[in-house]
Amino acid sequence: MIEIDLEDFEDFYRDRINTKYFKIKKKSKKFIYDIRTSLVDLKVCMDHFLESGKDKVDEKSLRTLNYFSDRIKKEVEEIEIPEDIYYENINEFLNSIKKKFRNITEIQRKALPKFAKEVQPEIKELAYIQRKLAQKQNTMEQFLRKRYTNPKSNVKNAEDLLKKLPKLFTLKDNIEKVKTELDNFEEEYEQRKEDLERLNIDLIELEKNELFKELEVEKNKVFKLTISINDQLGFKKALKKLKFELEKETIHVPNINLNYIRDFLKNSIRVLINESRDLPKFSSLLVQLRHVLEENKLNLKTETKNKTIEQINIFFDKKSIQNNIEHLKKLNENVKSIEEKIKEAGLAQKLDDIKNQISLNTTKLEHVNNDLNRKNKDYLRYLGNLKREREELQTMTEKIILEQVKVNITFKF
Numbered sequence: 001m002i003e004i005d006l007e008d009f010e011d012f013y014r015d016r017i018n019t020k021y022f023k024i025k026k027k028s029k030k031f032i033y034d035i036r037t038s039l040v041d042l043k044v045c046m047d048h049f050l051e052s053g054k055d056k057v058d059e060k061s062l063r064t065l066n067y068f069s070d071r072i073k074k075e076v077e078e079i080e081i082p083e084d085i086y087y088e089n090i091n092e093f094l095n096s097i098k099k100k101f102r103n104i105t106e107i108q109r110k111a112l113p114k115f116a117k118e119v120q121p122e123i124k125e126l127a128y129i130q131r132k133l134a135q136k137q138n139t140m141e142q143f144l145r146k147r148y149t150n151p152k153s154n155v156k157n158a159e160d161l162l163k164k165l166p167k168l169f170t171l172k173d174n175i176e177k178v179k180t181e182l183d184n185f186e187e188e189y190e191q192r193k194e195d196l197e198r199l200n201i202d203l204i205e206l207e208k209n210e211l212f213k214e215l216e217v218e219k220n221k222v223f224k225l226t227i228s229i230n231d232q233l234g235f236k237k238a239l240k241k242l243k244f245e246l247e248k249e250t251i252h253v254p255n256i257n258l259n260y261i262r263d264f265l266k267n268s269i270r271v272l273i274n275e276s277r278d279l280p281k282f283s284s285l286l287v288q289l290r291h292v293l294e295e296n297k298l299n300l301k302t303e304t305k306n307k308t309i310e311q312i313n314i315f316f317d318k319k320s321i322q323n324n325i326e327h328l329k330k331l332n333e334n335v336k337s338i339e340e341k342i343k344e345a346g347l348a349q350k351l352d353d354i355k356n357q358i359s360l361n362t363t364k365l366e367h368v369n370n371d372l373n374r375k376n377k378d379y380l381r382y383l384g385n386l387k388r389e390r391e392e393l394q395t396m397t398e399k400i401i402l403e404q405v406k407v408n409i410t411f412k413f
Contacts, residue, residue, distance in 0.1 A: 001404040006172065009393075009407055010165055016401040017158050018085075024147045024155055025085040031140040032081065032093070038133040039076050045129055046073050049122045056118035065119075068111035075100045075107075087148045087156040090140070097137055101130070158400045164393050171386040172409055178379045179413045185372040192365040199358045206351055215338045222331045226269055229324050232315075233268055235289065238308045240265060241298045242289060251297050256288050257281070272325045273332070279322055286312045 004012050018025060046069040053065045079096050082089035108126075116123060148155045206212070243261045245251045260281060264271045275281055290312045292298060293305050300308070315321055342348045390407050397405045 001406055003406045003408055006165075006168060006407055006409045010162060013162065013397065013401070016403075017155075020401060021155050021158070027143065027147075028085045028090060028140075031136065031143060032085075032090070035097070035133065035136050035140065036081055038129060038136060039079060041129050042126075042133070043073050043076055045122065045126050048125060049119055052119050052122050053115055057115045061115040061118075064111050064114045068107060071107050072104055075103050086159050087144065088159070090144060090148075094137060094141060094144075097133075101133075161393070161396050161400065164389065164396075168386065168389055168393065168407075168409075171382055171389065172411065175379065175382045175386060176412055178375055178382060179411070182372070182375045182379055183413075185368055185375055189365065189368045189372055192361055192368055196358065196361045196365060199354055199361060203351075203354050203358065206347065206354065209347060211338060211342050211345065211347065212351075215335065215342065218331055218334045218338060222328065222335060225324060225328050225331065229269060229272075229321060229328065232311075232321050232324070234311045235286070235308045236265065236268065237304070238289060238293060238298060238300065239285075241300065242292060245298065251292070253288055253292060256285070260285065269328070272321070273329055275325075277322070277326060279325065283316070286315060 002012075049065060050069050054062060057065060079100055080093065082093050112123065239261060242253075243258065243265065246253065246256070246258050246261070260271075264282070264285070272279060272282060290309055293300070293309050293312075296305065298305070339348070342351075386409065390409065394405050394407055397403075
């Protein structure tokens, strides 16, 4: 088995196929040489036109003759003779000749009538050279079809294998680029992760402060008491029904404040806290609600109606809601007092800063992780494609040069 680096494969492979198809390529060189000879003859023929015409044509026609000669020489000189004998180069060479001779034919059509009588021998010489050149071109085209594209010789397919190389180099470059990006993302991910762990430790240490512990205790009391008060407001269903009927104007209750009912249903605790100690507005509303229920104006089920009236009576008899609201006010004052102490100690700002940094780093860590996963998928895809392309190149090479070849690909990382 022959081991060859990817960077050296093209020279190695060209040497092998040039050797294998030596006779075909030697014959191609002869055709090209013969065509080049005819092209040189064509330029020499233009000199013959000038030599013959300078004493035979008038001044105006002579200018046309010079233009004619210069233009045809220029067209011929622009035809590039291939140095590497490969199908695509030869085909491009032949196509270039066809294109240039269409131009030359057009130049002849316009210029020759102006001095044709004076240079008849040269016109015949030109026609002869063009005819011979056309024959050589046609012969070489037949040779290309027979020896280069014929399935038996398959020279063109052997040469076309080299077209796979750019894709291999592109995949190699992509892998190196993505691997670099992947390493950078991994480094950033680890750094973000370390920063986040450090910030969480700082947060835990800060929250161990006694003021924060006190604040947490008071907030828990507020939370539990708020739930307890809401549980005592079991008559909110009847209030919703009352509000609905009042808005529809199906019942009339004197001196009732519909806006107060709406506010209460949106945030009961806040409305009660904002009232004075004995909750006069709320008490008045419950009196009106009880009256409406006793007259059965809301059409509630008997069980629901009686239970609601019972809850209203408890409100007036035990005054537990009033007491709980007063207690809740004191707890809220305690919370505000502790928060003020935390603020004065600079702990609140520090806590906000740490939480903001945690939030920011969490978001960035998620983004980096997404980038990392995406780049890793790209990396694995490129590796898979490169492996497949290399195996295909090795298999095709073995079939063509009849030698086992292993293409080594070295990455810069």
